[in-house]
Amino acid sequence: MVLAQLGGTITRAIQRMRNATIIDENVLNECLTEIYRALLLADVQFQLVRNMQNNIRLIICSGDLAGGHYERRIIQKAIFDELCNMLDLGKPFFTPKKGKTSVIMFVGLQGSGKTTTCTKYAYYHQKKGWKPALVCADTFRAGAFDQLKQNATKAKIPFYGSYTESDPVKIAVEGVETFKKENCDLIIVDTSGRHKQEAVLFEEMRQVSEATKPDLIVLVMDSSIGQAAFDQAQAFKQSVPVGAVILTKMDGHAKGGGALSAVAATKSHVIFIGTGEHMDEFGVFDVKPFVSRLLGMGGFMEEIHEVVTKDQQPELLQKLSEPKLTLRTMYGLVQNTLKMGPIGQVCIFSIVGYDALSYHPMLVF
Numbered sequence: 001m002v003l004a005q006l007g008g009t010i011t012r013a014i015q016r017m018r019n020a021t022i023i024d025e026n027v028l029n030e031c032l033t034e035i036y037r038a039l040l041l042a043d044v045q046f047q048l049v050r051n052m053q054n055n056i057r058l059i060i061c062s063g064d065l066a067g068g069h070y071e072r073r074i075i076q077k078a079i080f081d082e083l084c085n086m087l088d089l090g091k092p093f094f095t096p097k098k099g100k101t102s103v104i105m106f107v108g109l110q111g112s113g114k115t116t117t118c119t120k121y122a123y124y125h126q127k128k129g130w131k132p133a134l135v136c137a138d139t140f141r142a143g144a145f146d147q148l149k150q151n152a153t154k155a156k157i158p159f160y161g162s163y164t165e166s167d168p169v170k171i172a173v174e175g176v177e178t179f180k181k182e183n184c185d186l187i188i189v190d191t192s193g194r195h196k197q198e199a200v201l202f203e204e205m206r207q208v209s210e211a212t213k214p215d216l217i218v219l220v221m222d223s224s225i226g227q228a229a230f231d232q233a234q235a236f237k238q239s240v241p242v243g244a245v246i247l248t249k250m251d252g253h254a255k256g257g258g259a260l261s262a263v264a265a266t267k268s269h270v271i272f273i274g275t276g277e278h279m280d281e282f283g284v285f286d287v288k289p290f291v292s293r294l295l296g297m298g299g300f301m302e303e304i305h306e307v308v309t310k311d312q313q314p315e316l317l318q319k320l321s322e323p324k325l326t327l328r329t330m331y332g333l334v335q336n337t338l339k340m341g342p343i344g345q346v347c348i349f350s351i352v353g354y355d356a357l358s359y360h361p362m363l364v365f
């Protein structure tokens with residue numbers, strides 16, 4: 001089940017409940033069961049779904065369900081908030097500062113996209129005026145240094161590695177020292193890929209971490225790994241102090257729930273997501289747009305903010321909350337939609353956020 005399917009299932013469950021004449025305990029239970037099943041199928045870990053179940057029940061019980069008012073909205077909002085709470089840990093995490101040297105160590109399973117992500121991360125910062133550098137401490141996979149070298153050369157980012165040295169700790173330390181002397185402000189250390197069971201490689205990861213003393217350890221995870229996400233993330237966290245997660249391959253058939261599980265397992269934020277093989281297919285991870293997408297509530301929030309700026313939004317919301325929707329307002333909405341790209345990819349209620357539209361008498365979904 002991909003993200004859109006999960007959203008569709010949840011929306012349909014809520015819609016069915018909305019169509020019921022009376023919202024009693026049975027109708028509500030049926031709706032919630034369907035939602036939990038959808039979340040489990042989307043790879044959200046069982047325990048997380050159970051906790052969410054209890055929290056949503058508490059929220060709904062304290063809402064105005066008895067009177068039958070806005071029940072769909074209360075439930076949809078409870079689910080939205082719960083998912084956001086799972087992903088948003090609310091505590092500050094380490095963020096490197098431009099001009100001040102930070103060492104960032106990347107770890108992850110083999111093939112998760114670690115080497116590609118190291119370069120994407122460096123390139124992202126380089127475009128913003130940073131001075132990044134890449135160190136290849138992956139002596140395990142033949143060709144790893146060549147891959148990093150090729151990517152780094154393409155992006156004009158300095159790199160360090162060796163064809164002859166087999167000790168990853170030595171390479172990592174030398175690379176970090178070299179780039180510290182060159183006043184690089186973002187020194188990125190790529191480590192060997194590993195499988196969960198490979199104790200030797202986990203030990204190597206610990207040694208590289210102890211020797212280079214990174215300011216941040218980033219766990220790179222393939223977003224399509226499914227229910228295994230929680231256990232894998234936990235295994236890494238138990239070996240080294242993972243401080244952030246980057247999810248790759250979000251452009252593929254990712255189920256999305258793995259993100260929630262990874263955050264829960266590592267107690268650290270998802271900071272970026274990879275959305276393709278190319279260097280610039282990489283972006284900052286924002287909790288609310290991600291959850292909106294997960295719930296099928298419009299996945300183009302980033303584009304919305306570009307076409308309807310923050311200061312224009314209150315006026316648009318005001319117009320939409322009036323009982324009469326004028327042709328002029330409708331024209332403005334269509335114009336904004338067109339600016340957001342191919343019409344097939346845009347969900348109309350994305351333009352202002354679903355809150356206003358779910359209330360609007362003329363725009364019921």
Ligand SMILES: Nc1nc2c(ncn2[C@@H]2O[C@H](COP(=O)(O)OP(=O)(O)OP(=O)(O)O)[C@@H](O)[C@H]2O)c(=O)[nH]1
Binds near residue numbers: 111117138252
């Ligand atoms: N579609 C897609 N492919 C990606 C993404 N990130 C990485 N890849 C691809 O995933 C494959 C594996 O990426 P690598 O960077 O070599 O993986 P790695 O984790 O460094 O692998 P090891 O060095 O063996 O541990 C490559 O073909 C990448 O192009 C992404 O966000 N989307």
